[in-house]
Amino acid sequence: MFKFKSKLMIFIAIFAFSTSLFLLGCTSRPSEDELRQLNNLKAEVVSLEKQIADKEKEKANLEKEIAEKNAKLQRCQSDLEAVKKALGQ
């Protein structure tokens, strides 16, 4: 009885190992080069996202600067008009 039990155990163990090996061995996997390619692509995406964030900040600053310059120019033009009017020109 004991012998039968131990044989069964060995059989189960061998079955489990072979199943694992089968499952691992039969699936198609990407090569090292392919994995590197994917990692490079991901790094490129991260770098592009950072560049875009920086550029968006630069654009916002420029827009603010332009709005200020526009206001300054309008003020100057209205001053000029007022002075011309006051001097009757």
Added chain:
Amino acid sequence: MKSKLLMILIVAILLVIDMPSVLAQEMTKDQWQQEMSQFTAKRNDLKAKLDKLNSGIKDLQSESTKLNGDFTACNDALLKILGITQAEYDAFMNELIGYESRVNELMRLSDEELLKYRDEILNMSGRVNEMTKHRMALISRINDRLKKLQDNIASLMKTLDKSKTYTVGTWAKDRDCLWNIAKKKDIYNNAWLWPKIWQGNRDKIKNPDLIKPKWVLKIPAGTELTKEEKSAANSYYKKKAAPPAAPGE
């Protein structure tokens, strides 16, 4: 023997149980392909977005340069029409800003503290009045600021007027009359400003030749005589010069 077998069994069971997670950590070719396509598309989108941003920034930079040129041209025209240099413009603006900030400081002082700055306020008032006659005041924006400054200075002077008083002494001891009071160094140091004291104390002084000891007189700010003060003084002088009325008249 029995325990060895048991161990093998446990290891095998664990391997089987752990298999899905081992498989999940390692990427399959299909998953790799999927991620490659997904990240390639994302990279292309981002590149397009970056190109668009770069071109937008370039446009904004040229707009900014153009605005610089337009402003310089406008400013030059303004200075030319005003007949002043940039340095004079800057000096005027700095002076104006300086007075605005000083007046704001003075306005926060208590009435008592303000008295110490009487001369400074008077000088400032005179200078701001001169500034309103400058060509720069033709610029309505600057004119508005000057007017506001004048109003604030006037309000400071009003506070000074309310604050400064003089208690009349006796003629015998102090020789106090409006003329002599106005002549005092710590009052106006100018006897001709006596009508200011008269007009500032109309509630007490009915006849400027008659003031009484112990009266507490308000001393208005010692600027030039106002139109009303001048006219009051002229009518007083005329009355003095006129011959006394005949009895029965």
